[in-house]
Amino acid sequence: MPTSHDLFARAQRFIPGGVDSPVRAYKSVGIEPRFVDHAEGAHVHDVDGNTYLDFVQSWGPMILGHGHPEVLEAVRTQLERGTTYGAPTELETEAAELVCAAFPSIEMVRFVSSGTEAVMSAIRLARGFTGRDKIIKFDGNYHGHSDAMLVAAGSGLLTLGIPSTPGVTEGTAGDTIVVPYNDLGAVEAVFAGNPDQIAALIVEPVAGNMGCVPPAEGFLAGLRALCDSHGALLIFDEVITGFRIAYGGAQERYGVTPDLTTLGKIIGGGFPVGAFGGRREIMDRLAPTGPVYQAGTLSGNPVAMAAGIATMKVLGRDGVYADLEEKGKLLAAGLKRAADEAGIPASGTQVGAMGTLFFTSGPVTDWKSAALSDTERYANYFRKMLERGIWLAPSQFECCFTSCALTHEDIENTVLAAEEVMGELAVESFRAPGGG
Numbered sequence: 001m002p003t004s005h006d007l008f009a010r011a012q013r014f015i016p017g018g019v020d021s022p023v024r025a026y027k028s029v030g031i032e033p034r035f036v037d038h039a040e041g042a043h044v045h046d047v048d049g050n051t052y053l054d055f056v057q058s059w060g061p062m063i064l065g066h067g068h069p070e071v072l073e074a075v076r077t078q079l080e081r082g083t084t085y086g087a088p089t090e091l092e093t094e095a096a097e098l099v100c101a102a103f104p105s106i107e108m109v110r111f112v113s114s115g116t117e118a119v120m121s122a123i124r125l126a127r128g129f130t131g132r133d134k135i136i137k138f139d140g141n142y143h144g145h146s147d148a149m150l151v152a153a154g155s156g157l158l159t160l161g162i163p164s165t166p167g168v169t170e171g172t173a174g175d176t177i178v179v180p181y182n183d184l185g186a187v188e189a190v191f192a193g194n195p196d197q198i199a200a201l202i203v204e205p206v207a208g209n210m211g212c213v214p215p216a217e218g219f220l221a222g223l224r225a226l227c228d229s230h231g232a233l234l235i236f237d238e239v240i241t242g243f244r245i246a247y248g249g250a251q252e253r254y255g256v257t258p259d260l261t262t263l264g265k266i267i268g269g270g271f272p273v274g275a276f277g278g279r280r281e282i283m284d285r286l287a288p289t290g291p292v293y294q295a296g297t298l299s300g301n302p303v304a305m306a307a308g309i310a311t312m313k314v315l316g317r318d319g320v321y322a323d324l325e326e327k328g329k330l331l332a333a334g335l336k337r338a339a340d341e342a343g344i345p346a347s348g349t350q351v352g353a354m355g356t357l358f359f360t361s362g363p364v365t366d367w368k369s370a371a372l373s374d375t376e377r378y379a380n381y382f383r384k385m386l387e388r389g390i391w392l393a394p395s396q397f398e399c400c401f402t403s404c405a406l407t408h409e410d411i412e413n414t415v416l417a418a419e420e421v422m423g424e425l426a427v428e429s430f431r432a433p434g435g436g
């Protein structure tokens with residue numbers, strides 16, 4: 001049996017960096033990635049024979065855990081009937097009805113194949129609808145890898161220390177204006193300095209790509225008011241938060257209504273799906289009803305729709321989000337307590353089934369304060385937790401996701417592991433030359 005090391009060496013000969021998405025390469029945590037053999041429930045098994053509790057969940061989609069029986073059944077049934085037709089199916093309408101019921105701001109929705117595509121299309125639609133060019137985004141928010149959104153763009157780039165990327169033209173970058181998260185004054189100044197030019201403001205209503213950073217009190221409502229007074233569309237990028245921090249995402253949780261919403265991750269039930277939706281008058285501007293073009297060979301893929309529908313239905317049952325909230329709180333409190341008891345400076349954030357333990361005394365409210373984290377210490381923490389069978393995100397600037405599949409005992413064991421690890425980190429930093 002080839003080991004992770006063997007497979008990584010082979011992959012690097014044919015795939016840049018050996019991975020199809022950069023953070024999977026584990027560069028910032030100083031070890032080689034583990035190659036996965038299989039996963040079920042809350043557990044992932046690598047090809048080297050190790051078993052881990054999964055807090056990455058494929059970066060968000062697997063909120064039910066791996067191989068949920070109802071999702072598997074829906075997928076198997078659809079596989080027998082065909083995997084793609086390039087023609088409409090009832091499944092797409094059923095998925096659309098579920099999304100619209102969950103998000104009252106979404107009257108119509110279109111399905112695509114990734115979160116990147118959802119955001120890219122929503123931006124084009126916002127420009128087409130308003131007849132304006134410029135977009136406001138926040139430092140440390142990630143909205144996928146389309147050109148306009150790859151400016152000051154969150155975890156993947158932050159982890160690799162890439163401020164912005166070659167290949168994006170100055171013209172494109174110039175239409176994207178970046179402001180600090182949770183800073184309404186900065187947003188107001190940009191609107192004032194670009195009268196009648198801002199098509200849309202896009203925000204992660206709870207940031208999840210610089211680690212989990214919640215919106216300050218009144219921040220989202222303030223954005224709503226500013227967009228209204230300047231005739232710009234407000235886009236909530238709920239690719240992570242949708243169906244994660246509440247069934248109806250951040251807009252349900254915080255009671256603020258965007259014009260457009262982007263979704264992804266969870267709504268595909270582990271398959272490649274994204275979606276964007278909003279008010280009918282805006283969505284009607286899309287082809288074929290309107291002039292704004294957008295299309296996709298595998299959009300609304302029936303197997304992916306079947307998985308997404310099954311996932312949304314399970315999540316819609318009573319008690320699911322109360323349970324996720326409780327587990328999220330238990331984990332966040334346990335990890336913070338472990339750090340405190342060992343005298344390790346740390347600041348914890350948590351909103352429902354997402355959270356981050358930052359290795360900085362905090363508070364963490366934006367990218368600048370997140371970046372004060374001790375990433376060397378995080379890497380050390382990550383490696384020691386992995387040795388104890390706990391699979392965390394391989395970067396300080398990602399979320400720790402809780403899932404329905406985790407038991408309270410799993411969380412207790414994770415906290416016990418963290419207590420051991422924090423103790424070791426404290427001893428090591430005491431011994432390290434210069435201390436600290």
Ligand SMILES: *Cc1c(COP(=O)(O)O)cnc(C)c1O
Pocket residue numbers: 113114115116117119142143144145204208209237238239240264265274
């Ligand atoms: C993951 C993510 C995206 C991009 O989704 P992909 O499916 O990876 O293209 C966009 N926005 C947010 C907030 C995300 O977390």
